[in-house]
Amino acid sequence: MSERVTLEEGAGGEEMINLLKKSILPYIEGRGGEVELGVRELDDGAVIKVDEGKYIIFTTDSHVVDPRFFPGGDLGKLAVAGTINDLAAMGGDPKVLSSGVVVEEGFEKAELEEISKSMGRTAERAGVPIVTGDLKVVGGGEIDGIIINTSGFGFSNKLTPSSGLKPGNKIIVSGTVGDHGMSIVASRENFDSSIKSDVAPVNDLVKSILEGDGVTAMKDPTRGGLAGALNEIASRSNVGVKVRREDIPVTSEVRAAGEMLGIDPLVIANEGKLVIGVEVSKAEEVLDAIRRHELGKDAEIIGTCTEDNKGKVILETEIGSLRLLKSPRRKPIPRIC
Amino acid sequence: MNFLEFRDQTRARRFSELIRELAPEEDITIMHVCGTHESAICEYGIRSILPDNIELVEGPGCPVCVTPTLHVDEALELCSHDDVILTTFGDMVKVPGSRDRLTEEMENVRIVYSVAEAVDIAEKEGKEVVFFGVGFETTAATYAPVLLEGPENFSFLGSVKKIPPAMKFLLENEQVEIDGFLAPGHVSTIIGSRPYRDLSQEYRVPIIVAGFEPLDILVAISELLKLLKTDGEVVNAYRRAVEEDGNLKALDMIDRAFEVEDATWRGIGKIRNSGLKIKEGRLDAREKYDLDVESDESNVPPGCICDEVILGKSKPDKCDLFKSGECAPQNPVGPCMVGSEGMCNVWYKYGGRPEIE
Amino acid sequence: MCLAVPGKILEVDGNKAIADFKGLRKEVRLDPLSDDVGEGDYILSHAGFAITSIPPEEAKETLEKFDEVLKAGGKF
Numbered sequence: 001m002s003e004r005v006t007l008e009e010g011a012g013g014e015e016m017i018n019l020l021k022k023s024i025l026p027y028i029e030g031r032g033g034e035v036e037l038g039v040r041e042l043d044d045g046a047v048i049k050v051d052e053g054k055y056i057i058f059t060t061d062s063h064v065v066d067p068r069f070f071p072g073g074d075l076g077k078l079a080v081a082g083t084i085n086d087l088a089a090m091g092g093d094p095k096v097l098s099s100g101v102v103v104e105e106g107f108e109k110a111e112l113e114e115i116s117k118s119m120g121r122t123a124e125r126a127g128v129p130i131v132t133g134d135l136k137v138v139g140g141g142e143i144d145g146i147i148i149n150t151s152g153f154g155f156s157n158k159l160t161p162s163s164g165l166k167p168g169n170k171i172i173v174s175g176t177v178g179d180h181g182m183s184i185v186a187s188r189e190n191f192d193s194s195i196k197s198d199v200a201p202v203n204d205l206v207k208s209i210l211e212g213d214g215v216t217a218m219k220d221p222t223r224g225g226l227a228g229a230l231n232e233i234a235s236r237s238n239v240g241v242k243v244r245r246e247d248i249p250v251t252s253e254v255r256a257a258g259e260m261l262g263i264d265p266l267v268i269a270n271e272g273k274l275v276i277g278v279e280v281s282k283a284e285e286v287l288d289a290i291r292r293h294e295l296g297k298d299a300e301i302i303g304t305c306t307e308d309n310k311g312k313v314i315l316e317t318e319i320g321s322l323r324l325l326k327s328p329r330r331k332p333i334p335r336i337c
Numbered sequence: 338m339n340f341l342e343f344r345d346q347t348r349a350r351r352f353s354e355l356i357r358e359l360a361p362e363e364d365i366t367i368m369h370v371c372g373t374h375e376s377a378i379c380e381y382g383i384r385s386i387l388p389d390n391i392e393l394v395e396g397p398g399c400p401v402c403v404t405p406t407l408h409v410d411e412a413l414e415l416c417s418h419d420d421v422i423l424t425t426f427g428d429m430v431k432v433p434g435s436r437d438r439l440t441e442e443m444e445n446v447r448i449v450y451s452v453a454e455a456v457d458i459a460e461k462e463g464k465e466v467v468f469f470g471v472g473f474e475t476t477a478a479t480y481a482p483v484l485l486e487g488p489e490n491f492s493f494l495g496s497v498k499k500i501p502p503a504m505k506f507l508l509e510n511e512q513v514e515i516d517g518f519l520a521p522g523h524v525s526t527i528i529g530s531r532p533y534r535d536l537s538q539e540y541r542v543p544i545i546v547a548g549f550e551p552l553d554i555l556v557a558i559s560e561l562l563k564l565l566k567t568d569g570e571v572v573n574a575y576r577r578a579v580e581e582d583g584n585l586k587a588l589d590m591i592d593r594a595f596e597v598e599d600a601t602w603r604g605i606g607k608i609r610n611s612g613l614k615i616k617e618g619r620l621d622a623r624e625k626y627d628l629d630v631e632s633d634e635s636n637v638p639p640g641c642i643c644d645e646v647i648l649g650k651s652k653p654d655k656c657d658l659f660k661s662g663e664c665a666p667q668n669p670v671g672p673c674m675v676g677s678e679g680m681c682n683v684w685y686k687y688g689g690r691p692e693i694e
Numbered sequence: 695m696c697l698a699v700p701g702k703i704l705e706v707d708g709n710k711a712i713a714d715f716k717g718l719r720k721e722v723r724l725d726p727l728s729d730d731v732g733e734g735d736y737i738l739s740h741a742g743f744a745i746t747s748i749p750p751e752e753a754k755e756t757l758e759k760f761d762e763v764l765k766a767g768g769k770f
Binding site for chain 3: 341343348351352355358371372373426450451452453454472473475476478479481482521523524526527552556559560576577578579584585586587590
Binding site: 007011013189262264315317320322329 | 344345346349350376379380381382383385386440442450551552662665666667668677685686687688
């Protein structure tokens, strides 16, 4: 491991986990108290037991995106939806958010206002208000534009951690994948396309899903994409996951952009989707519930959990062969070679 | 455009059965020399439907992987000039030089999708633009039109190679055992199927020009198996994009823009007449900036077996650095991990010939 | 090497064209092409340049060729 922090260590992969495990976690975990699910577990959020069957879910996230305004969204929308979705993915009903803004000297106030408007609109749409915040201005060049941290908490009486899958469970994805990641890359490459980010708060969708039962695990497939999320729940739950490429919904435009740029839609970020594990007897019912919701109309059952190949994700390709679907290790960059 | 996709399960299954029927008793090795073939092979799990005695290996078909350290050092040297914008394909990011790596976070580096974009930048922004161009004949065909009439403030740092000389080098090498080649489909779009005929006859191996859809690859493998016992033959199995004589206009432009020279392939060494050097001096970044860079060409870091992998003599999962994770896409040690289509890089992503229960 | 994608020409302007790549529109340079292409023709694009045109009959014949090979089987 290097002496100085590297960019790779922020990419969300193994390097980042190693850095956390070496330089941060050992000094903070458990100091001051213990909770049901804390930093050690590195899940989407922390779980604090309030009473029997009642929990608080608490999470935080810092947001930086380039470009700050992209088709379908912007940094503000992302910052609010991202934290709401982390809470929802753990089975939480998000209650309130905080917003910590660090902005660079010289940043255009008009842009700051646009971002704030977007944050307000998204909070309103989700019914989750921003109730407290902080603002810091740093000298020109000390950061690149703006960083927004959002934290939030919610209540839950039905936890859906990423470790909940059991063999035999079905895996559902709530809609098309690759939209957000591809919209970012396409706009950077000046592609004339109508690919839009899917960024949206999914707390309402989760509410409808959890009205019934049968859901064993949930994860929002953000950085690392569907592949990253599937690998995480497979290894946390210690099961094998087998999915069929044909069943995974991808819009034709995202597919086309992926083929042109050499980027796989399965490994890039989604900001308005969920991966859901569900008991096989309840799978169709849960699928119907998701599809009835506006944000879940393209949901599909994409695979199954198995006893064998524990911790691995197997993909059945379009031609019926099998291969591993691994978590990506690098930021997606277009390639031609 | 679905009529140009060839991925249906029914035919794939039938090809898989046909391949099993045609497969010989003994172990055989089929080599391809194209990173894009390796990606397609891994993405569609082709190896998982081949019988165990057929080995499909990637030779030196990843141009990024075989780019010598010197060229990366030269690119980095140019980055240090304040007034130069270094443009290159995304593939070149993270490629290690002797001391440093190219990254897109560097001030003067801009990733482009096409050399035409680099020329656009030169014309619109008026700054000095250098394009660091790697690739084989396919990409040379895109460089040539631009190099025949570039603007004053544009120049080219070339690392362009030819594939057939590398195939010859491999066939001449006694340590390398190849029973047949899948020839790269898009290189062949430019050079045609003709250049493989002499090689095929001299070394008595079948060479099949293959496309990139999964069925293209499967039909090419089955054609190759049929020809194993012959004295060598060339079959064009990618007729919709390849003609015997290739693309004559592109070949003519390449001939006018480049001259053939010897070239160094990282992990292999020098291969005669395998490089393409830009003819026009004023567009040659090496001349324009009088580049004279010291490079540490100690090609093979300790523990790295890329030199065996690239010749088809070993596999990534036999490498200690690969197994331990010391060599990985985000911190590549050897050339095969460096390029996004190097065998080690692709195996890391897709699992190679994965152990699936 | 090398990633190339098929596209359908929408409009031509000298040595450039706009092509539709499965729903995505992008500019492509036509310099390396020996034959002239027009609206409706298919080309193969690599790094922003058309490296060949794809005659639709050839493309349609591809499937027929696959089926021929499958039918002929191992015997010849």
